[in-house]
Amino acid sequence: MSLTILELKLLITAIVVVAYVVSRMVMIQLLRKIKRKFNYAQGRYKSQKKIFLMILAIVMVVALLLIWGVDKSQLFVFISSVLTIFGIAFIAKWSILSNITASFILFFNHPIKIGDRICVLDKDFDLDGTITDIGIFYLYIRLENKEIISIPTNIFLDKMIKTFEN
CATH class of the missing domain: 2.30.30.520 (SH3 type barrels.)
Incomplete structure (x- = not known):
């Protein structure tokens, strides 16, 4: 059973999306632990969370662009x-x-x-x-x-x- 190039790209895309979702959950948990440990305010946590999640999304988009042939x-x-x-x-x-x-x-x-x-x-x-x-x-x-x-x-x-x- 051989995968076509399109099926392979779809499979790798699914893996990248799943890795993004898992990484996002891990990142949020890590930031919550840091917030509790150092007693950071909710506003400070939210702003840092937005920045980290944006960086993670950018990495995912770059990976997807490479997969799809940019x-x-x-x-x-x-x-x-x-x-x-x-x-x-x-x-x-x-x-x-x-x-x-x-x-x-x-x-x-x-x-x-x-x-x-x-x-x-x-x-x-x-x-x-x-x-x-x-x-x-x-x-x-x-x-x-x-x-x-x-x-x-x-x-x-x-x-x-x-x-x-x-």
């Missing part, structure tokens, strides 16, 4: 263009993408979390308050006088932070 050189040009944009996001301070990148760094590798009392040390004046939210673009701090200050996430990573015991 020219690899055209796909390579497209992928390298996207990677160049992300490379600029890691470097450029003015880029909106740099805020998204900084949000990932804050989510996974920075010791602060929502509810922590911190002091952002600055040469002009210090900001002393409690972190109320960490979004994709901004980190929000409630000051002692109840004002809420938003700091772009990429700028926050450049600042020295003093934390206080809760």
Whole structure:
């Protein structure tokens, strides 16, 4: 029994779709565990979940395009263009993408979390308050006088932070 090329492509497509569904469920469970472990806010979890699921969907679409015969050189040009944009996001301070990148760094590798009392040390004046939210673009701090200050996430990573015991 020999499979035709069309049947083989359909079989591989089904395998990729099943792998996507399983990977999506695993990714959501992993993010939920991280949320519980570090006591992250629901908004922060949702934004990170959207980004990770979007990346997973892009990987699936690229795999399907390769299966169904899209020219690899055209796909390579497209992928390298996207990677160049992300490379600029890691470097450029003015880029909106740099805020998204900084949000990932804050989510996974920075010791602060929502509810922590911190002091952002600055040469002009210090900001002393409690972190109320960490979004994709901004980190929000409630000051002692109840004002809420938003700091772009990429700028926050450049600042020295003093934390206080809760």
